[in-house]
Amino acid sequence: MGSKLPIEMSQIPSLVGGVLQTLANILNAKDFATVQMVITNLQQSIYELQAKNLESQEKAVELQKDLLRLQAENDQLKRKIDAHDEWEQTKARYAPHRTSDGSIVYRLAHADPLKQLFCARCFSKRLIVNLQPGAPGCVGCPECNGPYFKI
Numbered sequence: 001m002g003s004k005l006p007i008e009m010s011q012i013p014s015l016v017g018g019v020l021q022t023l024a025n026i027l028n029a030k031d032f033a034t035v036q037m038v039i040t041n042l043q044q045s046i047y048e049l050q051a052k053n054l055e056s057q058e059k060a061v062e063l064q065k066d067l068l069r070l071q072a073e074n075d076q077l078k079r080k081i082d083a084h085d086e087w088e089q090t091k092a093r094y095a096p097h098r099t100s101d102g103s104i105v106y107r108l109a110h111a112d113p114l115k116q117l118f119c120a121r122c123f124s125k126r127l128i129v130n131l132q133p134g135a136p137g138c139v140g141c142p143e144c145n146g147p148y149f150k151i
């Protein structure tokens with residue numbers, strides 16, 4: 001975002017007032033030099049108004065860009081929050097389980113621990129991976145090729 005000061009909109013009425021005063025001066029002028037001077041002043045006021053208008057438009061474009069950027073950030077954060085909430089709900093259905101060799105694996109919270117076991121290493125990466133039988137009485141993870149655990 002630019003560091004420009006906000007446009008002083010309060011200056012615009014006085015500029016318009018200046019234009020009106022200039023027009024009144026033209027109507028009351030008695031010589032060409034005075035008319036020429038007030039026309040020059042009028043042109044100067046018009047240029048200042050045009051510059052203010054341009055500055056306002058540039059500021060409006062900057063604000064529009066900021067708004068779009070903030071909306072995109074907001075959408076991204078909402079998606080992250082939704083994904084986090086979804087994982088928290090999924091995670092709540094599992095519980096850690098210590099195998100006979102002391103390793104930690106995961107199991108369904110409300111099921112027989114020997115029915116299905118899940119890899120703790122993958123669980124920490126938000127992946128639910130069934131441990132597969134290997135050597136007799138052992139299971140291992142096909143996803144991360146983790147070590148085999150003795151059930």
Ligand SMILES: [Zn+2]
Nearest residue numbers: 119122141144
């Ligand atoms: Zn794994």
